[in-house]
Amino acid sequence: MGPNGETVGIVPTDQALKLAQEADLDLVEIAPMGKPPVCKLMDYGKFKYENAQKAREARRNQTNVIIKEMKLRPKIDAHDYETKKGHVVRFLKAGDKVKITIMFRGREQHRPELGYRLLQKLAEDVQELGFVESNPKQDGRNMTMVIGPHKKKAEAKAEVKAAKEERRAEREAEAALDAAAQAERVAQKPAAQKKERGRSENLDPEIDA
Numbered sequence: 001m002g003p004n005g006e007t008v009g010i011v012p013t014d015q016a017l018k019l020a021q022e023a024d025l026d027l028v029e030i031a032p033m034g035k036p037p038v039c040k041l042m043d044y045g046k047f048k049y050e051n052a053q054k055a056r057e058a059r060r061n062q063t064n065v066i067i068k069e070m071k072l073r074p075k076i077d078a079h080d081y082e083t084k085k086g087h088v089v090r091f092l093k094a095g096d097k098v099k100i101t102i103m104f105r106g107r108e109q110h111r112p113e114l115g116y117r118l119l120q121k122l123a124e125d126v127q128e129l130g131f132v133e134s135n136p137k138q139d140g141r142n143m144t145m146v147i148g149p150h151k152k153k154a155e156a157k158a159e160v161k162a163a164k165e166e167r168r169a170e171r172e173a174e175a176a177l178d179a180a181a182q183a184e185r186v187a188q189k190p191a192a193q194k195k196e197r198g199r200s201e202n203l204d205p206e207i208d209a
Contacts, residue, residue, distance in 0.1 A: 020041050067096070089129060092150075096149065102143040105141070128150075129150060
């Protein structure tokens with residue numbers, strides 16, 4: 001193959017090397033198992049550099065799937081449920097999957113419907129942030145369900161970063177307003193002191209006499 005992907009045809013190795021030398025290129029074997037093997041005329045240094053760039057870009061865009069786990073009891077009280085739900089919401093907002101595990105003890109194992117209803121309620125409560133990726137299933141003494149986030153990890157990170165930048169800008173604006181107010185108070189203080197001194201001089205008995 002030529003440098004632009006065109007087909008040169010089957011040629012002896014020494015002739016292929018001569019073609020590469022004349023074009024100031026390298027002869028690179030790209031399909032050694034082919035019959036005959038396939039080679040291409042190319043700038044091998046440039047080829048390696050571009051491949052390294054592509055690999056770095058792929059790693060940068062790669063999203064690491066993280067599965068968080070939240071454990072609940074089938075008869076969990078309202079306060080604890082809200083706390084656990086808050087954690088699930090935080091995980092989903094961060095772009096992470098969440099594995100919900102309902103732990104049964106003793107006679108609770110004979111009431112799987114309690115766990116199923118609880119998982120169903122949790123899925124409904126967080127449906128704006130995530131979806132049921134793996135339906136509830138019994139696993140020994142436990143019942144599990146996986147909720148996946150609607151937003152990808154990269155999108156969630158971008159939103160968190162934007163929110164942090166917005167909060168930082170608000171703090172800087174508040175600090176600037178506080179500094180301006182402090183400067184105004186400092187500027188007004190000498191004028192007030194001067195006015196007070198003038199009032200004291202007018203009240204001096206010797207001057208009034």
